Amino acid sequence: MHDIGASWLMITLSPTPVMVALVQTATTLPIFLLAIPAGALADIVDRRSYLIVVQLWLALIAGLLGFMTLTGITSAWSLVTLTFAMGIGSAMMMPAWAAITPELVPRNELQSAIALNSLGINAARTIGPALAGIIVSYAGTGAVFVLNALTYCLVIFTLILWQREAPISELPSERFFSALRSGFRFARHAPDLQAAIIRGFGFFLFTSASWALLPLLAKNLENGGPQTFGILVASIGAGAVIGALLLPKLREKISRDMLVALATIAYALTMFALATVEQLIFLCLAMGVSGMAWIAVLSSLQVAAQMALPNWVRSRGLAIFMAIFMGSMATGSLLWGKVAEMTSISEALMTAATGAVIAALLTWRWHIGGIEKADLTPSMHWPAPMVHDSVTHDRGPVLVTIQYAVQSDKTSEFLTMIRELSKRRRRDGAFAWGVFEHTEKPNHFIESFSVDSWLEHLRQHERVTHADRILQAELRTLLINGSEPVVTHYVAPKSTTGRGKR
Structure with a gap:
C-alpha cells in the first residue's frame, strides 16, 4: 500500500x-x-x-x-x-x-x-x-x-x-x-x-x-x-x-x-x-x-x-x-x-x-x-578436539592438519575431491588452505587450513553438514586399506597471539 x-x-x-x-x-x-x-x-x-x-x-x-x-x-x-x-x-x-x-x-x-x-x-x-x-x-x-x-x-x-x-549452542554468539x-x-x-x-x-x-x-x-x-x-x-x-x-x-x-x-x-x-x-x-x-x-x-x-x-x-x-x-x-x-x-x-x-x-x-x-x-543441516560428526588448559577461546590463529595415505591409483581422484573440500573449509571459516605431498613417502598428503581463533574452529565443528560428511566418507574410500585421516591441531603461542589474524 x-x-x-x-x-x-x-x-x-x-x-x-x-x-x-x-x-x-x-x-x-x-x-x-x-x-x-x-x-x-x-x-x-x-x-x-x-x-x-x-x-x-x-x-x-x-x-x-x-x-x-x-x-x-x-x-x-x-x-x-x-x-x-x-x-x-x-x-x-x-x-x-x-x-x-x-x-x-x-x-x-x-x-x-x-x-x-x-x-x-x-x-x-x-x-x-x-x-x-x-x-x-x-x-x-x-x-x-x-x-x-x-x-x-x-x-x-x-x-x-x-x-x-x-x-541451542554451547558457544557464545558471534x-x-x-x-x-x-x-x-x-x-x-x-x-x-x-x-x-x-x-x-x-x-x-x-x-x-x-x-x-x-x-x-x-x-x-x-x-x-x-x-x-x-x-x-x-x-x-x-x-x-x-x-x-x-x-x-x-x-x-x-x-x-x-x-x-x-x-x-x-x-x-x-x-x-x-x-x-x-x-x-x-x-x-x-x-x-x-x-x-x-x-x-x-x-x-x-x-x-x-x-x-x-x-x-x-x-x-x-x-x-x-x-x-x-x-x-x-x-x-x-x-x-x-x-x-x-x-x-x-x-x-x-x-x-x-x-x-x-x-x-x-x-x-x-x-x-x-x-x-545437498543436505546442509549440521551433522556434528567431528569428534571434540582434545586440548590442554591454556587453550582458551581467544587463542589463535589455529592451524589444523590432516594426514592422508592415498592408494597409488586414486591420487587424481583424491586431489579433485580435496579441492572440493577446500571450498567447504573456507566457507565455514578457514582463511587459508593448502594440500602438500610428502617428499619421502609417495601418495602421502597433508591438508592444512587456518582459522582466526580456537572459538572459530569450534564453530566449524558445529557448522559441518551432512553433505560434508558424505564427501569426507567418499574421500576415505580413496585411502590405503586400514588407514584413517590423522587430525592434528596447533594454536599460536601466547606470545604471538593475534599475529596473522584476519
Missing part, C-alpha cells in the same frame, strides 16, 4: 520521470546498503525479538508520513526521505523474515512453503493496490499511510504470539563484525548461492523498468488516475497468485533453470506490450502475465538461495542475495527513469525488454537446479 500511496503522491507533488522513479529507488536502495548488516544481526540475535523492534520502526514511520500528508506538509523531498526511512525498516526486516521460513517447515516442504508465502504476499498485492487506489480517490494518500501503519501493528501482535524455538566477515566469506565460496545471485541480477536490473515507470504510464492513459494505477498493480498481484498456484505443476515438467529463462522472456514481452498498448483491458492482461513471470523467477531464485544456505548463515546469505536484488532494482529504476526522460517511456521499456532477453542468455551457464539435493 505504501508503494501505491507514495508513487501517486509524488505524481501530484513533482510529476517528472526522475522524481517518480526516485520513490522506487528510495524504497530499494536502503536494502542494498543495509541488508547485509541486517542479516548479520539477524543471525546473532533472537530473530523474533529483532523482528518486533523493526516492525515498531515501520509502524512509526508510516504513521508519521500519514500525519504529515493529512496535514498537508509533505513535500517531494520529505516524501523521498520518509520512503527511504521505510526502506531502512524493510532492509532490516527482510533477511530475518526470509530466514524464519525454514524454521517453520521441514526442508522437503521448503519449496512449497516459499511458494505459499509468495502466494500470500501477492494476494495482498492484489487486494492492497486496488484498495489503496480507492482510498486515494476518496480519502487521499494520507489515509493509505495511516492504514499501512495499522497493518504493522497487526504483524507485531502476531510475532508476540509466536513461540520460537531458538537453536560478534557483529566477525559475523559480517564470515557471511562474506561464505558467499565467496558458495557457488550455488552465487548462481542465484547472478541470475537474479541479470533479471532485476532490466525488469525494474516496468515497476519504475508504471505510475507515469498509468497517468498518461486516457482517464488515467490512481484507480487505474491500482488496477494495473492489482493485475500484477492477481497474475502472481495464479502463477504461484501453477508453479508446482510447472516444476514437475521443466527444470528451474528453464523456468527462469522462459519467465524472463515472458516478462520482456509484457514490457513490449506496456510500450505499445494503450487499452486498459489489454494492459491488465499483460500485467497479469508479468505477475506470473515475476513470481516464477523470484520464487525459483529464493528457493535456490534458501537451499544453498545452512541455518547459521542463512540471514546473511539471503541478505547478500536481497542486496543484489534491491541494488539492481534501485540502479535500474534510476537508469530507466533517466532513459525515459531523455527519450520516452516507450523507448525505455523496449530497451529494457531487449536487455532482459540478452541477460537471460548470458547468465544461462549459472545453474540453479538440483541445489536441494
Whole structure:
C-alpha cells in the first residue's frame, strides 16, 4: 500500500520521470546498503525479538508520513526521505523474515512453503493496490499511510504470539563484525548461492523498468488516475497468485533453470506490450502475465538461495542475495527513469525488454537446479578436539592438519575431491588452505587450513553438514586399506597471539 500511496503522491507533488522513479529507488536502495548488516544481526540475535523492534520502526514511520500528508506538509523531498526511512525498516526486516521460513517447515516442504508465502504476499498485492487506489480517490494518500501503519501493528501482535524455538549452542554468539566477515566469506565460496545471485541480477536490473515507470504510464492513459494505477498493480498481484498456484505443476515438467529463462522472456514481452498498448483491458492482461513471470523467477531464485544456505548463515546469505536484488532494482529504476526522460517511456521499456532477453542468455551457464539435493543441516560428526588448559577461546590463529595415505591409483581422484573440500573449509571459516605431498613417502598428503581463533574452529565443528560428511566418507574410500585421516591441531603461542589474524 505504501508503494501505491507514495508513487501517486509524488505524481501530484513533482510529476517528472526522475522524481517518480526516485520513490522506487528510495524504497530499494536502503536494502542494498543495509541488508547485509541486517542479516548479520539477524543471525546473532533472537530473530523474533529483532523482528518486533523493526516492525515498531515501520509502524512509526508510516504513521508519521500519514500525519504529515493529512496535514498537508509533505513535500517531494520529505516524501523521498520518509520512503527511504521505510526502506531502512524493510532492509532490516527482510533477511530475518526470509530466514524464519525454514524454521517453520521441514526442508522437503521448503519449496512449497516459499511458494505459499509468495502466494500470500501477492494476494495482498492484489487486494492492497486496488484498495489503496480507492482510498486515494476518496480519502487521499494520507489515509493509505495511516492504514499501512495499522497493518504493522497487526504483524507485531502476531510475532508476540509466536513461540520460537531458538537453536541451542554451547558457544557464545558471534560478534557483529566477525559475523559480517564470515557471511562474506561464505558467499565467496558458495557457488550455488552465487548462481542465484547472478541470475537474479541479470533479471532485476532490466525488469525494474516496468515497476519504475508504471505510475507515469498509468497517468498518461486516457482517464488515467490512481484507480487505474491500482488496477494495473492489482493485475500484477492477481497474475502472481495464479502463477504461484501453477508453479508446482510447472516444476514437475521443466527444470528451474528453464523456468527462469522462459519467465524472463515472458516478462520482456509484457514490457513490449506496456510500450505499445494503450487499452486498459489489454494492459491488465499483460500485467497479469508479468505477475506470473515475476513470481516464477523470484520464487525459483529464493528457493535456490534458501537451499544453498545452512541455518547459521542463512540471514546473511539471503541478505547478500536481497542486496543484489534491491541494488539492481534501485540502479535500474534510476537508469530507466533517466532513459525515459531523455527519450520516452516507450523507448525505455523496449530497451529494457531487449536487455532482459540478452541477460537471460548470458547468465544461462549459472545453474540453479538440483541445489536441494545437498543436505546442509549440521551433522556434528567431528569428534571434540582434545586440548590442554591454556587453550582458551581467544587463542589463535589455529592451524589444523590432516594426514592422508592415498592408494597409488586414486591420487587424481583424491586431489579433485580435496579441492572440493577446500571450498567447504573456507566457507565455514578457514582463511587459508593448502594440500602438500610428502617428499619421502609417495601418495602421502597433508591438508592444512587456518582459522582466526580456537572459538572459530569450534564453530566449524558445529557448522559441518551432512553433505560434508558424505564427501569426507567418499574421500576415505580413496585411502590405503586400514588407514584413517590423522587430525592434528596447533594454536599460536601466547606470545604471538593475534599475529596473522584476519
